[in-house]
Amino acid sequence: MLGVLLLLSPAFAWEHTGWYWPSESFPLAWYFDPDPLEDSLPLDADVQRAIIQTSWENWPEAAPCAGLSDEYQGDVNIESRDGDDLRSTFHWEDELDEQETGTLAVTYTTTNGRGTKTANGKVYFEVRDSDIVFNNDVDFGTTEDIGAGICNGESPVESVATHEIGHLLGLAHSCEDGAACTDLDLQEATMYWAASGCDLSGNTPNSDDITSINAVYGVFGSFEATTPRSGPAPLDVTFAITSEADVVSASWQFGDLTTGESVAPTADIITHTYEKSGSYSVSADIVLNDPICGTTTYPQTEIGYVLACTEPVPEAGADGFFQLQASDGLRWQVINRTDMGTYGCVDTIQWEVYEGSKVDPAKLVDFDGDGEGDPIGAFAPIIDFPAAGTYTVLMNVGGPGGLSAGSLTIDVVELGDGSTVAGCGTSTPITAAAASLAGLLAVRRRRS
Numbered sequence: 001m002l003g004v005l006l007l008l009s010p011a012f013a014w015e016h017t018g019w020y021w022p023s024e025s026f027p028l029a030w031y032f033d034p035d036p037l038e039d040s041l042p043l044d045a046d047v048q049r050a051i052i053q054t055s056w057e058n059w060p061e062a063a064p065c066a067g068l069s070d071e072y073q074g075d076v077n078i079e080s081r082d083g084d085d086l087r088s089t090f091h092w093e094d095e096l097d098e099q100e101t102g103t104l105a106v107t108y109t110t111t112n113g114r115g116t117k118t119a120n121g122k123v124y125f126e127v128r129d130s131d132i133v134f135n136n137d138v139d140f141g142t143t144e145d146i147g148a149g150i151c152n153g154e155s156p157v158e159s160v161a162t163h164e165i166g167h168l169l170g171l172a173h174s175c176e177d178g179a180a181c182t183d184l185d186l187q188e189a190t191m192y193w194a195a196s197g198c199d200l201s202g203n204t205p206n207s208d209d210i211t212s213i214n215a216v217y218g219v220f221g222s223f224e225a226t227t228p229r230s231g232p233a234p235l236d237v238t239f240a241i242t243s244e245a246d247v248v249s250a251s252w253q254f255g256d257l258t259t260g261e262s263v264a265p266t267a268d269i270i271t272h273t274y275e276k277s278g279s280y281s282v283s284a285d286i287v288l289n290d291p292i293c294g295t296t297t298y299p300q301t302e303i304g305y306v307l308a309c310t311e312p313v314p315e316a317g318a319d320g321f322f323q324l325q326a327s328d329g330l331r332w333q334v335i336n337r338t339d340m341g342t343y344g345c346v347d348t349i350q351w352e353v354y355e356g357s358k359v360d361p362a363k364l365v366d367f368d369g370d371g372e373g374d375p376i377g378a379f380a381p382i383i384d385f386p387a388a389g390t391y392t393v394l395m396n397v398g399g400p401g402g403l404s405a406g407s408l409t410i411d412v413v414e415l416g417d418g419s420t421v422a423g424c425g426t427s428t429p430i431t432a433a434a435a436s437l438a439g440l441l442a443v444r445r446r447r448s
């Protein structure tokens with residue numbers, strides 16, 4: 001199982017922070033707190049502001065179908081950022097020197113706690129305020145200077161601002177510091193964790209950045225099951241793709257070593273039958289077409305998405321049926337060998353103990369003396385019989401595959417101290433229908 005999981009590629013290469021701006025927030029209002037950056041060339045406020053404006057525009061230029069826009073609101077002059085003033089402010093320097101050496105800039109975001117968007121199984125919270133602060137202890141260089149070759153290791157301020165605006169919009173790093181990152185597309189992304197001196201490539205979001213921003217704001221497609229994805233095998237599961245764009249086609253990997261293609265006119269839907277018991281991961285490469293965005297492919301993987309189960313078998317195991325072993329006095333230990341091989345396929349086990357040699361609802365043993373029979377919920381309980389005699393022990397085992405039951409009739413004798421005897425009885429597997437007819441206490445699980 002683990003081996004299979006390791007072979008799967010991650011759902012998406014990029015990451016999101018989990019916050020976003022609802023569509024009514026656009027154009028995004030921003031403020032500017034001008035200051036000279038101590039270690040850099042002195043720039044006047046107009047130049048500083050223009051760099052931020054250009055950095056904003058780098059996103060819609062690269063990803064026109066994301067619908068991004070912004071609007072400068074004016075300057076503010078404050079000592080330190082206020083994360084709750086509902087003003088997204090760019091602080092051109094870190095006036096209180098809060099930032100560590102090596103940090104280029106930081107984006108501080110607060111959300112209003114409303115998770116109003118779900119995409120690809122993840123909840124996104126609405127941004128309330130997002131402030132960006134540049135570290136004044138860094139030597140920054142302008143695009144103009146670096147482009148003209150006037151650079152002695154300075155960090156590219158426009159790239160850094162574009163990266164931080166990516167965070168403000170909800171993008172996380174394409175690769176974190178220390179993470180194994182062999183994909184060049186991720187290393188060259190604007191959202192890569194670090195920026196190299198004298199390198200302007202981060203000014204232009206690359207394909208990884210563009211897919212990432214489109215997944216939050218632009219054209220995007222994702223699938224989900226529209227029929228139950230847990231149930232008895234064989235299990236038919238229908239997967240449907242939702243997108244604002246046209247779904248051109250999709251290539252599917254169903255996780256049971258079979259693949260499929262959905263094509264027009266029903267490219268957005270496919271049904272697959274899971275024949276065998278198992279937990280399955282499902283992947284799709286979804287091809288979309290949009291007049292502005294053109295044709296794009298979005299990959300999606302859902303781990304352990306489908307659970308198909310055969311009916312649980314209470315008597316599985318090397319020695320056949322479950323057994324009872326006398327331990328002391330009237331105390332007996334249940335030995336249960338139910339097959340738990342597919343995780344999730346057995347989710348309920350319940351025992352009922354009846355006086356006599358058959359399942360008789362009127363004779364369910366009342367262990368706690370409250371006048372009502374007591375089923376026992378445990379995998380392999382210890383049963384304290386109330387007296388010597390003949391008993392029938394019924395086991396109910398249930399899961400997405402259904403309910404089944406088996407019974408065992410035993411003669412309980414009181415044992416002396418320390419002596420034990422093996423359970424002597426006859427075992428009779430009975431069908432679920434028989435169990436529920438015989439005892440109304442049989443466990444039933446319904447699944448939608």
Ligand SMILES: [Zn+2]
Pocket residue numbers: 163167173193
């Ligand atoms: Zn960052």
